[in-house]
Amino acid sequence: MPVGTHGKITVTPYLDGVRLVGEGKTWHTPEGDQVPMKKITWIARCRFRDNDGRTRPVEAWSSTRTGAEQNLQDALTTRKRASSDKITAGTRLEVLADYWLRTKIDPSKLAVNTKQRYRYATEQYVIPGLGGLLLRECTVSRLEAWVTREVEVEERPASARLALSCLKGMLDVAVREDALTANPARSVTPVPATADAEVKALAVAEVVKLRAALATDKKAKSQDLGDLVDILLATGCRIGEALALRWSEVDLDEHVVYLTGTVVREKGVRLFRQDTTKGKKPRGHLVPAFAVTMLERRSAEVEPGELDLVFPSWRSGLREVTTVDKQWREFRERHPEWTWITPKTFRKSVGTAVERGADIEAAAAQLGHSRSAVTAKHYVEVAAIGPDHREILERFGGIAAPA
Known part of the structure; x- marks a missing residue:
């Protein structure tokens, strides 16, 4: 047998260590005494070739034939896995x-x-x-x-x-x-990166118009979309970070919001709050007055719940990022003029606004990036008109005095 494989499986009935004889549902001891089915122990056996090349017997037992065979199969799976942990040139x-x-x-x-x-x-x-x-x-x-x-x-x-x-x-x-x-x-030849889509951010006038649309849309209002957009615009955080925000991380007196975690869905397990952000470091943000007003209103209206969340689900638990994405898509269907906007657009809009008002390093710090090159490439919209350097360039237009 090849290493990591087993031979034929046999399943045999026993009573107190004594092998029984018979078939179907009728079994007897060697002396001829009939044995009730509920008293029988079934033992499944085979031989397995281990990683050292030696073949050894393996067995498992149960009160039923099927159970014994299944237990043996489980034991063989574990044994195969242990055997496969030795990696060789012949390993698949x-x-x-x-x-x-x-x-x-x-x-x-x-x-x-x-x-x-x-x-x-x-x-x-x-x-x-x-x-x-x-x-x-x-x-x-x-x-x-x-x-x-x-x-x-x-x-x-x-x-x-x-x-x-x-x-x-x-x-x-x-x-x-x-x-x-x-x-x-x-x-192997590296796979070339696909061309990055052009960064598109919201202008101030567009933000004002969008916030008004969110405030007057009853469905969006019931889903807290307007408030979520406000915190995204006030901090530049990711949607998962906003959904993980707790009241213990909000200082209304100092107008500071601390981002310390994010919401994560672990496949096949659960939805939970990961106590680190994507950048691994907590970030504190001084937030503008419109966001403070929103947070003060929510502090009076929202039940903190056991998790102390600023943006809880209707059951006071964590909200799914995918749920918010779906709600946002539905809002866009009701308001087609905003079809190009995704939750990430707000992060790009913050990066662009800070870069325009300060510089690229300030924008990187606002978004929690360790390198400003990432900010410049993915989060700042390219200006349609370059910087005004006319005064400097005017020097080229001078006319030399005649000799």
Whole structure:
């Protein structure tokens, strides 16, 4: 048998350690005494070839035949996984991928959303596309061909870029385990980044008009969309950070709001408040008067609830980011002139306004970016007219005096 596989499974009935004889629902001791079904213990057995090459017996038991066989299958699954944790050149890529996710990604300090993105890319793209290859078969040309197909045929450049990043990570593990001498994924041609969409921000007049529309839309008002937009415009925070805001982090006397966490949905588990922002550092913002007025009104109107949330759900719990996204789409359907606006537009509008009124470093600090280059590239709208340097440039128009 190959390493990590098992032989034929047999299931046998016993009573107090004595093997019974019979069939169906009629079983007897060797002496001929009939045994009631409820007293029988069923034992499922097979032989399994472990990672050291030795074949050993494995067994499991239950009060039913089916239960015993299922328990044995569960034990074999655990044993196979333990066996697969030894990575060699003959290991399949799908086994390495599982090992990488379980031992390197899941226990890491990466954000929950980042872990979920890595797992999704691995399970949806890497394993279906390359999982059957042995590590020794993961050549640069094979990986290159797969990435090219994902980009050009499947038209998934962003997914291919993330999948290639996952491939590099898991094959680095194979190198550290001495299964490979070099990481072939690191020689694959990088997937070029797609052209960034032009940053579009709201002008002051547009913000005033939009806030008026939100204030007069009954559905939007019942969903607190206007108040949410106000906190986004007052801080430049992300929607998940706004939904995680607690009253204990709001200082109405000093006009300060502290952003310390975000709302996250962990797939298959729960919705919870992650006690760090995307930038990992809490941020305090002095907020303008319109936001203070809104917060003062909400402090009198909103039941704090057990979670002390400023923007709770109707059940006083956490609100889903996806729920707010849906509510915003419905608002846009009722008001078609705002179809181009998403919750992220408000963050871009804040970045643009601060950059225009101060500078790019101030805008980066407002948005919580560690590098102003990110702010300039993704969050500041390019001015239609450049800066007024006419006085400086006028010097070129001088006329030399005649000799």
